Amino acid sequence: MGILYNQVADQLQALIREGVYRDGERLPGVRVLSRQFGVSISTVLHAHQTLEGRGFLEARERSGYFVRLPRGDVPEPAMPTHQSRPVPVSxxxxxxxxxxxxxxxxxxxxxxxxGPEFLPVRQIQQATLWAARRSLETLDYAFPGKTVYRRQIAQRMATLGVPVTPDEILATNGAQEAIILALRAVTSPGDIVVVESPSFPGILQALDVVGLRVIEVPSHPTDGLSLEGLQVALDQWPVKACVVVANHSNPMGARMPDERKRQLVAMLDNAGVPLIEDDIYGDLYHTGERPRPVKAFDRSDNVIYCNSFSKTISPGLRLGWMIPGRYMAPARQHKYFANLATSSIPQLAVAHLLEQGGYDxxxxxxxxxxxxxxxxxxxxxxxxxxxxxxxxxxxxxxxxxxxxxxxxxxxxxxxxxxxxxxxxxxxxxxxxxxxxxxxxxxxxxxxxxxxxxxxxxxxxxxxxxxxxxx
Amino acid sequence: MGILYNQVADQLQALIREGVYRDGERLPGVRVLSRQFGVSISTVLHAHQTLEGRGFLEARERSGYFVRLPRGDVPEPAMPTHQSRPVPVSxxxxxxxxxxxxxxxxxxxxxxxxGPEFLPVRQIQQATLWAARRSLETLDYAFPGKTVYRRQIAQRMATLGVPVTPDEILATNGAQEAIILALRAVTSPGDIVVVESPSFPGILQALDVVGLRVIEVPSHPTDGLSLEGLQVALDQWPVKACVVVANHSNPMGARMPDERKRQLVAMLDNAGVPLIEDDIYGDLYHTGERPRPVKAFDRSDNVIYCNSFSKTISPGLRLGWMIPGRYMAPARQHKYFANLATSSIPQLAVAHLLEQGGYDxxxxxxxxxxxxxxxxxxxxxxxxxxxxxxxxxxxxxxxxxxxxxxxxxxxxxxxxxxxxxxxxxxxxxxxxxxxxxxxxxxxxxxxxxxxxxxxxxxxxxxxxxxxxxx
Known part of the structure; x- marks a missing residue:
C-alpha cells in the first residue's frame, strides 16, 4: 500500500503540473478520486497527505483539499475551453x-x-562556400527544387517513417510558404480550416493571405490538438483542411502521442479532409527519440507535410520543403506561380551539410x-x-x-x-x-x-x- | 526632289517593317499619301517605284500598290485590335x-x-564566396531586406532618375513575387486590372493567384501599351491597377517613349489607379542609353516599381526588389506574411557584385x-x-x-x-x-x-x- 499511495500522489502531482488542476482549485472529492484511480478511500487520503507534505496541496477545514503550488514551480496552462465557430481571419x-x-x-x-549562438555557423559557412564553387549549378531556376537537395530530404524522411522519392518533394521558401501553398492546393477563398488553439501567428497569417475562415480547436498542453474538439468541428462545419503542429507545437510545446496521431489521420481521412502538418520543431525534441510526424501514419497520401531549416540550420536561409502527397499537382503549380522556384544556393549548401552529416x-x-x-x-x-x-x-x-x-x-x-x-x-x-x-x-x-x-x-x-x- | 521621294520611300518601308502595312495589304491611295506626307503626287509615285525596286511593293493593274515583303526580311507584328472586357484569369x-x-x-x-553562357558565372561565384564568408550576417531573417543590398539598389535607382532611400525598398524572391505583392497591396479578389496584350504569362499567373479579373489593352510593337486603349478601359470599368512592362516588353519588345511614360503616369494618377511597373528587361537595352523607368516620371508615389536580377545576373538567385511608393505598408505586410523574408546569401552576394562594379x-x-x-x-x-x-x-x-x-x-x-x-x-x-x-x-x-x-x-x-x- 505504501507504493500505491505514492503512485496516486505522483499522478495527482503530474496533473497539477500539467495544469489540469490549477493553483487554488479544489481537488475532486475523496470518493470521486477513489473511483477514478481504482483505489481505496484511505489510499487517496494517504496520497493527499503526501502531496500536502510536498507542498502541492492545502487542506481546508470542511472544504477538502486545494491545489497550492510550491513557489519556484509552476503548473502548465490548462487546456483552453471555448466555443468554436468559423471566423474570417484578419x-x-x-x-x-x-x-x-x-x-x-x-x-x-x-x-x-x-539566437546565432545556437546555430551551426561554421558548418553553414563551409557548406555555402561549397555551394558557391558549384557556380554553374546555382544558375538555373531549379523548379521544383535542386535534385541533390531533394535527395537528401528524401533520405531524412525515410528515417522518420515517411518513404518518398525526390519527385514527391517541393523546395519552398521556408515552412510558412509551404503552408500557404498547401492551403491554396486544397481550399478556395472563404473555406473553413481547423487550427489548434492557441495557434502560432504564422498560421493565422497564412489563412489571412489565402482568404480563409478559421475554427480554433483547443490544444492540450501535452497531447496537442483535442481530437474530441476536432470531431465536433468536423460534424458541424464543412471543414476543408486541418493544420497541425503535432511535434512540439507553437506556443504550447505539446507532442501528440503516436496513438493520437494515428487517430487524427483516420478521422480526417474518413471525413475527406486533408491534413496540413507543420513539423518545424520535430528535430528539436528534448529527450528520447525523434517523434514521428503524423505523415508517418498516413496510408492514403492525405497528409501534406511541411518543414523547414529556419529553426535549426538558419532562419536567413529561407529554406523549407513540402511533401504534398496526392495534392502535388496543385501545390507545384501554386509554387511556380508564386515565385517560380526557391533560390538554388541555399539548397545546394543544405544538401552538402546534410550529406556530410554535419546537421545531425x-x-x-x-x-x-x-x-x-x-x-x-x-x-x-x-x-x-x-x-x-x-x-x-x-x-x-x-x-x-x-x-x-x-x-x-x-x-x-x-x-x-x-x-x-x-x-x-x-x-x-x-x-x-x-x-x-x-x-x-x-x-x-x-x-x-x-x-x-x-x-x-x-x-x-x-x-x-x-x-x-x- | 531626289532626296524627298527617298525619304518618303524610307518612311513607307519603316511602316511596312513595323507591320503598320502588312504583307499583301493594299497601300492607301496616292492622294491620301500625298496629303499624309505633305508631298506632291509625283513624289509619292516616285517613292512607290523606289519601293517596288527594293522589293517591298507590287503594282497591280487598276488596283494600286500592294505590300510584298522581300523574303529574308519580315515586318513586325501589327498592333492587336480587339474588344476589351474584364475576364477572370485562369x-x-x-x-x-x-x-x-x-x-x-x-x-x-x-x-x-x-542560357548560362550569357551569365556572369565567375563574378557570381566570387560574390557568393564573399557572401559565404559573412557567415553571421547570413543568419537572420533580414526582413524587409539586407541593408547592404538595399543600399546598392538605392544607388542604382538614383542613376535611373528614381531617388529612394534603402527604407523605401523591399527585397523579394524575384520580380514575379514583387508583382504579386504589389497586386495584393492595391487590389481585392475580383477587382479589375489592366495589362498589356499580348502579355507575358507570369502576369496572367499573378492575377490568377490573387483572384483578379483582367482587361487586356493592346500593346504597340514599338511604343508599348496603347494609351488610347487604356483610357477607354479606365472610362468603362472600375480599374484598380495597371501592370506595365514599359522597357522592352515581353513578348513584344516594345519600349515606351518617355513622353508616353509621362502621359501614362498622369492618366493613372488622374484616375486614382496605381501603376505596377515591371522593369525586368530595362538593363538589357540594345542601343543608346538605359531607358528610364516609368517610376522616374512619378511625382505622386503612385507607381510600384518591380525588378529582379533573374534576366541579368542569374535566374537561380531568385532575387528581386520592389519600391512600393505610397503602398509600402500593405506591401511589406504581404511580404512578411507570404514567406517572412528573402534569403540572405543571394542578397549579400548581389550587393557585393554591385558594389564592386562587376555588374555594370x-x-x-x-x-x-x-x-x-x-x-x-x-x-x-x-x-x-x-x-x-x-x-x-x-x-x-x-x-x-x-x-x-x-x-x-x-x-x-x-x-x-x-x-x-x-x-x-x-x-x-x-x-x-x-x-x-x-x-x-x-x-x-x-x-x-x-x-x-x-x-x-x-x-x-x-x-x-x-x-x-x-
Missing part, C-alpha cells in the same frame, strides 16, 4: 511590428527565432542546449512571476507559453515591457478572438545571461504589479 | 509544362531564361551579345518561315514575337515541334482569350549554334506545312 500588424522590434537590440523574447552532429548538441535554456527560463519565470501563473512544459523546441493570473493583461505587459526594451509576444496574437489576453509567449532560444535573467525578473515584477491592479 | 498548366520541358534537354526556345562591366558585354543573338535569330526566322510571317524588332531583351500567317496555329506548331524536341512558347499563353493563336514566342538568349539554326529552320518548315493546310 491577421494583425502586431507580428510584423514584433519582428521589426526584434532587430532594434531589444531583449529578444518575442519572435520564435534561435549539430542537432545532438543543440537539442540539449535548447532543453537547458528552456528549463532555466521556466524556472526563472516560476521564481519571478506572481502566484497564479502557469508555464508550459515543452517536450521540444525553445518556446514557453505563460498563462498569467486571469486579471493580468498580456497585452499590457507587452506594452510596458516594450517601453523598457524587453520584447515579448502577447497572447492575443495566438488566436483570432482575443482568447489569450492573459497569456504571453517567451522565446527561450538565447544563451542564458544576466541580461535575460534580469528581463524575466522585470517581466515578473510588472506582471505582479498588474496582478495587484496596477 | 492561368494554364502550359507555363509549368514548358518550364519542366526546358529541363529535358530540348532546344530551349520557350522560356525567357538566359558584365552588362556592357551582355547587351551587345543579346542584340547580336536576337538579330541573328530574327534573320533566320525571316529566311525560314512562310510568307505572311511577321517578327518583332525588340529594342532590348532577348525575346522574339513571331506572328504566323493567319491560318497557322501556334499551338499546333508548338506540339509538332515538341515532338521533335524543340521547345517554343505558343501564342495563346499570352492572353486569357486565345487571341494569339497564330503567334509564337522565341527565346533568343542562347549562343547561336548549328543546333539552334537547325531548330529555327525546322520550325519554319513545319509552319510552312501548316500554312499549306498540312
Amino acid at each position: 491577421a494583425r500588424d502586431m507580428a510584423l511590428e514584433l519582428c521589426v522590434d526584434e532587430q532594434k537590440r531589444m531583449v529578444p523574447l518575442a519572435a520564435a527565432i534561435p 552532429r549539430y542537432l545532438r548538441g543543440a537539442r540539449q542546449e535548447y532543453r537547458d535554456a528552456v528549463e532555466r527560463m521556466r524556472a526563472a519565470v516560476g521564481r519571478a512571476f506572481p502566484e497564479g501563473t502557469a508555464v508550459s512544459r515543452p517536450q521540444g523546441g525553445f518556446i514557453l507559453w505563460v498563462q498569467l493570473p486571469a486579471q493580468v493583461s498580456g497585452t499590457e505587459l507587452y506594452q510596458r515591457a516594450r517601453a523598457e526594451h524587453i520584447n515579448i509576444a502577447p497572447g492575443r496574437m495566438f488566436s483570432t478572438a482575443d482568447k489569450y489576453e492573459n497569456c504571453i509567449r517567451l522565446n527561450g532560444a538565447n544563451p542564458w545571461s544576466a541580461r535575460i535573467e534580469a528581463a524575466i525578473a522585470r517581466l515578473g515584477q510588472i506582471a505582479g504589479q498588474l496582478a495587484d491592479g496596477g | 492561368a494554364r498548366d502550359m507555363a509549368l509544362e514548358l518550364c519542366v520541358d526546358e529541363q529535358k534537354r530540348m532546344v530551349p526556345l520557350a522560356a525567357a531564361i538566359p 562591366r558584365y552588362l556592357r558585354g551582355a547587351r551587345q551579345e543579346y542584340r547580336d543573338a536576337v538579330e541573328r535569330m530574327r534573320a533566320a526566322v525571316g529566311r525560314a518561315f512562310p510568307e505572311g510571317t511577321a517578327v518583332s524588332r525588340p529594342q532590348g531583351g532577348f525575346i522574339l514575337w513571331v506572328q504566323l500567317p493567319a491560318q497557322v496555329s501556334g499551338t499546333e506548331l508548338y506540339q509538332r515541334a515538341r515532338a521533335e524536341h524543340i521547345n517554343i512558347a505558343p501564342g495563346r499563353m499570352f492572353s486569357t482569350a486565345d487571341k494569339y493563336e497564330n503567334c509564337i514566342r522565341l527565346n533568343g538568349a542562347n549562343p547561336w549554334s548549328a543546333r539552334i539554326e537547325a531548330a529555327i529552320a525546322r520550325l519554319g518548315q513545319i509552319a510552312g506545312q501548316l500554312a499549306d493546310g498540312g
